[in-house]
Amino acid sequence: MPILFAFPKYESFARALESPGFSHGTLSIKHFPDGESLVTLQTDVKDKDVILVCGLDDADQKMAPLLFFTKTARELGAKSIGLVTPYLGYMRQDKRFNPGETVSSNIFAKFLSSLFDWLLTADPHLHRHESLDEIFTVPTTTLHASALLAAWIKKHIKKPIVIGPDEESRQWVQDVAQQADIPFVVLKKVRHGDKNVEITVPDIETYQDHTPVLVDDIISTAQTMIETIKHLNSLKTKPPICLGIHAVFAHDAYAKLKNSGVAEIVTTNTISHETNKIDVAPLFAQALEHKTN
Amino acid sequence: MPILFAFPKYESFARALESPGFSHGTLSIKHFPDGESLVTLQTDVKDKDVILVCGLDDADQKMAPLLFFTKTARELGAKSIGLVTPYLGYMRQDKRFNPGETVSSNIFAKFLSSLFDWLLTADPHLHRHESLDEIFTVPTTTLHASALLAAWIKKHIKKPIVIGPDEESRQWVQDVAQQADIPFVVLKKVRHGDKNVEITVPDIETYQDHTPVLVDDIISTAQTMIETIKHLNSLKTKPPICLGIHAVFAHDAYAKLKNSGVAEIVTTNTISHETNKIDVAPLFAQALEHKTN
Numbered sequence: 047m048p049i050l051f052a053f054p055k056y057e058s059f060a061r062a063l064e065s066p067g068f069s070h071g072t073l074s075i076k077h078f079p080d081g082e083s084l085v086t087l088q089t090d091v092k093d094k095d096v097i098l099v100c101g102l103d104d105a106d107q108k109m110a111p112l113l114f115f116t117k118t119a120r121e122l123g124a125k126s127i128g129l130v131t132p133y134l135g136y137m138r139q140d141k142r143f144n145p146g147e148t149v150s151s152n153i154f155a156k157f158l159s160s161l162f163d164w165l166l167t168a169d170p171h172l173h174r175h176e177s178l179d180e181i182f183t184v185p186t187t188t189l190h191a192s193a194l195l196a197a198w199i200k201k202h203i204k205k206p207i208v209i210g211p212d213e214e215s216r217q218w219v220q221d222v223a224q225q226a227d228i229p230f231v232v233l234k235k236v237r238h239g240d241k242n243v244e245i246t247v248p249d250i251e252t253y254q255d256h257t258p259v260l261v262d263d264i265i266s267t268a269q270t271m272i273e274t275i276k277h278l279n280s281l282k283t284k285p286p287i288c289l290g291i292h293a294v295f296a297h298d299a300y301a302k303l304k305n306s307g308v309a310e311i312v313t314t315n316t317i318s319h320e321t322n323k324i325d326v327a328p329l330f331a332q333a334l335e336h337k338t339n
Numbered sequence: 340m341p342i343l344f345a346f347p348k349y350e351s352f353a354r355a356l357e358s359p360g361f362s363h364g365t366l367s368i369k370h371f372p373d374g375e376s377l378v379t380l381q382t383d384v385k386d387k388d389v390i391l392v393c394g395l396d397d398a399d400q401k402m403a404p405l406l407f408f409t410k411t412a413r414e415l416g417a418k419s420i421g422l423v424t425p426y427l428g429y430m431r432q433d434k435r436f437n438p439g440e441t442v443s444s445n446i447f448a449k450f451l452s453s454l455f456d457w458l459l460t461a462d463p464h465l466h467r468h469e470s471l472d473e474i475f476t477v478p479t480t481t482l483h484a485s486a487l488l489a490a491w492i493k494k495h496i497k498k499p500i501v502i503g504p505d506e507e508s509r510q511w512v513q514d515v516a517q518q519a520d521i522p523f524v525v526l527k528k529v530r531h532g533d534k535n536v537e538i539t540v541p542d543i544e545t546y547q548d549h550t551p552v553l554v555d556d557i558i559s560t561a562q563t564m565i566e567t568i569k570h571l572n573s574l575k576t577k578p579p580i581c582l583g584i585h586a587v588f589a590h591d592a593y594a595k596l597k598n599s600g601v602a603e604i605v606t607t608n609t610i611s612h613e614t615n616k617i618d619v620a621p622l623f624a625q626a627l628e629h630k631t632n
Contacts, residue, residue, distance in 0.1 A: 082429055146415065148410070153410045
């Protein structure tokens with residue numbers, strides 16, 4: 047019977063994954079006065095399959111606890127250790143854009159591969175890598191929230207028009223739109239100089255009576271969404287909805303997006319945030335049951 | 340010719356280590372808006388021996404940059420990578436004190452061993468481990484600041500009496516005292532219940548005309564030093580001096596110690612702090628020259 051452990055902020059997500067076949071483990075992460083971490087596994091893991099639930103937003107802060115948790119679990123006799131990470135960080139630097147730069151997606155994947163026996167995640171930001179298998183050396187399973195996004199749109203928005211952020215995301219946006227059986231367009235960005243980017247929404251005048259639904263996999267700085275909303279507001283469209291899978295929200299991005307003229311901001315609970323309205327836990331629970339049976 | 344790189348806050352320490360045989364490399368550590376690190380090696384390392392200078396105070400914050408720096412240096416063809424770490428963190432949790440606890444000294448040492456080919460440090464906090472070789476799988480060199488401490492005391496304090504923090508440290512304290520040719524005592528701690536510890540200084544009345552010099556390897560919470568100073572003040576000794584190797588100073592420990600009735604606080608520059616008055620860089624420079632010749 048596998049034991050499920052959760053890192054802080056992922057306890058409720060882990061509880062949603064429990065099934066009659068699983069038991070619940072507890073751990074604590076404390077800090078000594080000098081800042082050093084002390085991880086304690088309060089549940090015996092000897093000869094057990096261990097599953098850790100931990101999103102990898104703020105990944106730098108989690109590296110020490112991840113290392114300590116996994117190595118200690120092995121010392122204490124864990125049979126296997128899997129990682130359930132609703133949000134897989136460090137996937138965006140997938141190339142050496144400038145000489146001497148770290149390709150952190152690859153290095154981080156190798157680091158995780160050295161700690162865990164397998165990994166389960168949802169919608170990792172893959173661009174230059176086609177699949178996680180290119181960078182992980184342990185088996186990975188990738189889940190997709192697109193059907194849940196499509197279902198949410200269908201249920202809550204009367205006449206939606208889905209708007210994707212860029213050509214890169216076209217296939218994924220199309221997938222969401224087709225599952226909801228609604229139209230979609232993809233933003234056009236025209237770069238004027240280094241920082242000035244002009245955003246236009248192709249054919250948006252055709253959809254004047256539709257509600258624009260801006261979708262993206264990660265909402266981080268929200269800069270493109272905010273620019274797009276400005277543009278849509280100037281065209282006097284219906285107030286747009288923003289829909290993202292991973293609620294990263296860097297710095298004050300959430301406050302800025304909230305005040306941009308958006309009608310509603312909706313995310314999934316891969317990262318805990320007050321905008322979470324789509325529950326991906328059932329997706330993970332199903333995959334996990336499949337995996338451990 | 341080896342190339343010396345330094346992590347932030349260790350640039351001036353690294354400059355002090357440069358010799359005609361070394362060249363100076365530059366790196367940058369930036370953060371994306373979502374907090375993820377981007378390490379860039381701005382100096383070519385192909386076929387070079389690389390030396391990174393980085394203290395391991397605040398070690399959790401440095402794990403991601405350490406991983407990215409070393410793995411990228413290897414990808415870019417570095418011949419070898421050594422770590423010069425004036426302060427080696429994570430040495431105190433050297434035992435599983437309670438069931439399920441991480442023994443972080445061992446795991447952290449293995450982590451560093453997986454990144455570097457060798458390590459050079461000063462006065463690591465060794466208690467249950469006799470030497471770093473027990474926990475590191477790569478060659479390590481340990482330097483000792485005791486002669487520099489002894490020299491500082493001899494030069495600046497007229498009639499000193501050295502006071503060590505506990506029996507554990509007796510040998511080290513004796514070493515400092517003998518090198519300075521001065522007397523020493525070691526604190527006696529009597530525990531009353533869980534939190535109440537009474538501290539006494541054996542035979543201190545014999546040294547009424549001496550200046551107490553409290554020495555320790557790490558000043559972290561400074562709790563023992565503060566208690567000892569209180570006790571000494573109540574005995575109306577001369578105002579004591581506090582002397583530490585590693586200026587960790589957790590939270591408000593420095594402010595508290597400063598206001599405790601201490602005459603002066605003196606540390607070495609293994610961790611940059613305004614109390615640094617003893618320069619250990621020449622010690623490292625010498626060892627490094629020896630190592631790379």
